Amino acid sequence: MTKALLFAGTTEGREIAEGCRGKDIELTVSVATEYGETLIESADNVHVVSGRKDGNGIAALIRDTGAELVIDATHPYAAEVTKTLKAVCEAEGVAYWRVLRQEDHKDLTGCVPVDDTRGAVDYLNGTVGNVLLTVGSKELAAYTGVNDWKNRLFARVLPLPASTELAFSLGFEGSHLICMQGPFSQEMNEAMLRALDVRYMVTKDTGAAGGFGEKLRAARACGVTPVVIRRPLQEEGVSVADCLKLLGQRCGWTDETKKSITVIGIGMGDPGTLTLAAEQACQAADLILGAKRVTDALSRFAKPVQNAVAAKDIETILRTEPCENIVVAMSGDTGFYSGAKSLLPLIQDLDPTVLPGISSIQYFAAKAGISWDDALLLSVHGRTCNYITKIRRSPKAILLVGGDRGVSDLLCALQDNGLGHLLVTVGENLSYPQERIVRGTAGELAEQTFAPLALVLVENPEAKNAVLTQGRPDGDFLRTEVPMTKFEVRAVTLSKLRLTRNALCWDVGAGTGSVSLEMAEVAEDGQVYAIERKPEACDLIEQNKKHLGVTNVTVVPGLAPDALRDLPAPTHVFIGGSGGELKDIMALVLEKNSTARIVVNTVTAETFAVALNAVKTLPVEDVEIVELSVSRGRQVGSYHLMTAQNPVYLFSCRGGCHE
Numbered sequence: 001m002t003k004a005l006l007f008a009g010t011t012e013g014r015e016i017a018e019g020c021r022g023k024d025i026e027l028t029v030s031v032a033t034e035y036g037e038t039l040i041e042s043a044d045n046v047h048v049v050s051g052r053k054d055g056n057g058i059a060a061l062i063r064d065t066g067a068e069l070v071i072d073a074t075h076p077y078a079a080e081v082t083k084t085l086k087a088v089c090e091a092e093g094v095a096y097w098r099v100l101r102q103e104d105h106k107d108l109t110g111c112v113p114v115d116d117t118r119g120a121v122d123y124l125n126g127t128v129g130n131v132l133l134t135v136g137s138k139e140l141a142a143y144t145g146v147n148d149w150k151n152r153l154f155a156r157v158l159p160l161p162a163s164t165e166l167a168f169s170l171g172f173e174g175s176h177l178i179c180m181q182g183p184f185s186q187e188m189n190e191a192m193l194r195a196l197d198v199r200y201m202v203t204k205d206t207g208a209a210g211g212f213g214e215k216l217r218a219a220r221a222c223g224v225t226p227v228v229i230r231r232p233l234q235e236e237g238v239s240v241a242d243c244l245k246l247l248g249q250r251c252g253w254t255d256e257t258k259k260s261i262t263v264i265g266i267g268m269g270d271p272g273t274l275t276l277a278a279e280q281a282c283q284a285a286d287l288i289l290g291a292k293r294v295t296d297a298l299s300r301f302a303k304p305v306q307n308a309v310a311a312k313d314i315e316t317i318l319r320t321e322p323c324e325n326i327v328v329a330m331s332g333d334t335g336f337y338s339g340a341k342s343l344l345p346l347i348q349d350l351d352p353t354v355l356p357g358i359s360s361i362q363y364f365a366a367k368a369g370i371s372w373d374d375a376l377l378l379s380v381h382g383r384t385c386n387y388i389t390k391i392r393r394s395p396k397a398i399l400l401v402g403g404d405r406g407v408s409d410l411l412c413a414l415q416d417n418g419l420g421h422l423l424v425t426v427g428e429n430l431s432y433p434q435e436r437i438v439r440g441t442a443g444e445l446a447e448q449t450f451a452p453l454a455l456v457l458v459e460n461p462e463a464k465n466a467v468l469t470q471g472r473p474d475g476d477f478l479r480t481e482v483p484m485t486k487f488e489v490r491a492v493t494l495s496k497l498r499l500t501r502n503a504l505c506w507d508v509g510a511g512t513g514s515v516s517l518e519m520a521e522v523a524e525d526g527q528v529y530a531i532e533r534k535p536e537a538c539d540l541i542e543q544n545k546k547h548l549g550v551t552n553v554t555v556v557p558g559l560a561p562d563a564l565r566d567l568p569a570p571t572h573v574f575i576g577g578s579g580g581e582l583k584d585i586m587a588l589v590l591e592k593n594s595t596a597r598i599v600v601n602t603v604t605a606e607t608f609a610v611a612l613n614a615v616k617t618l619p620v621e622d623v624e625i626v627e628l629s630v631s632r633g634r635q636v637g638s639y640h641l642m643t644a645q646n647p648v649y650l651f652s653c654r655g656g657c658h659e
Contacts, residue, residue: 129199265357268431509577
């Protein structure tokens, strides 16, 4: 019988230990702490030992267990442990396998990558604002080197005596010490970031198992800058599934019947909306897995049930549960705002079968007597969505809404932004006995009460004639004596910015907010920060936001660059007014995001000279300088004369390597 030694302490380690239970292998699992020991269940052929070990201790354990194979499933940031394990295995002449945690290859735009803890501390010392540390307790001591750390830092650690005692000994206490066990959902991370007024979050790329994606999504939703510590080693190794497969080949495990996994959409929950294929899958299942609300709807099949919602929790059950036929049940359809989106990439190697269901959109459209092939589909259930701008541009929009006041808040927002006259249809409790379809204007229905989960159809015939080109006429904006970028210049400026749908923008010296508001309309899934020092101009921007129904603009009163320091890292920046601090503003932008795109408009010769010097000396590339001269016609008697406007110089560039 093969004897193997597994160094665990991670999700991957627990999955391998579980996969070896009852198999023809003698496995000793080594974990660092007594807490880690409680997470792995022993068996006749699986033995768990705890305690941190140096090289001599590892070598002794190899000899004592007679191990001919060492499996390293330690944390991806435990670089020294991995180096020691490799060296000891080579010296002892035993095989070494490294099990790798899958990286979360997320879009790291707006993140600040650093090499190590020292790099994170150095970066934080150049910032102000609260910081959430999500890197565990071992390195907390180094973060006491951050300026004003007792007031700024909030540490999230495991609720273990060793972790809390260490944190207490360093001075972390009260609300600045959060003792919680993960995994943490995006919603929980968001709630914590907002409650603590966090501006920066320090994390490691812990992969899907460590909730790295959930942290990044929460940070972006809250305008928080993630400081990401890179993985210390670039390693080669195998996945958990491949490790178990290799063990089976090495140990001569007999081939087992392939596990059958079927992911189904159950429709609305009423038995009548379950497809025949999904019903047959449930009848054949040994286990039905899913959220409680969903498994309750399938109780008539009288099958064993396990409740789980998070994709990683479902994956763990699928990999370790011995049942041959497992059904994973999702509400509605597997392709419409379904948990299947995050689950399927995790279990592709298990070859799941996916059976779509009847989506709430299909059912609602049928009940409302409409087609939905030409509708814009949106979800505002547990997510941020700039739906006002989208509705203004869409003749037909269907929104999935959640929360006790979700529908009412949506209807009130339409009314507050000048869209109270639009015809809406609300569908609630779809497919259940208390189902209700209500139709009226947004203003008429705004005071009614609706069920937490509902669908809302908004019809906007005016959108068919909506102008999509950049450069709104100046008359679209409310005006005072506050300066405004004229529409011809604005159109060229927006073109040079090369905005993306989810851009995070700064408008420095926003004036009336004309550029801010048009940026926001283009970046309809992004966010715009309008920075303006004059109070009357800030008030005017707020008025124009409501006047045009643009909701994804945040007004930031103050003088740049100081007013910019606590803002999230931008992807696109327009500088229309700099107060004499142009170069410092550009330098701060590039410090926040070294690849940001920047457009600067100048009128005076002095500012032109400063801008020219800035693009020559700062680390930017793709520099373009355009002189824009505009003349407007005016009628004098029966003649038209052209009146010249002041020429404007546009500098555009993006961060990059300067030579």
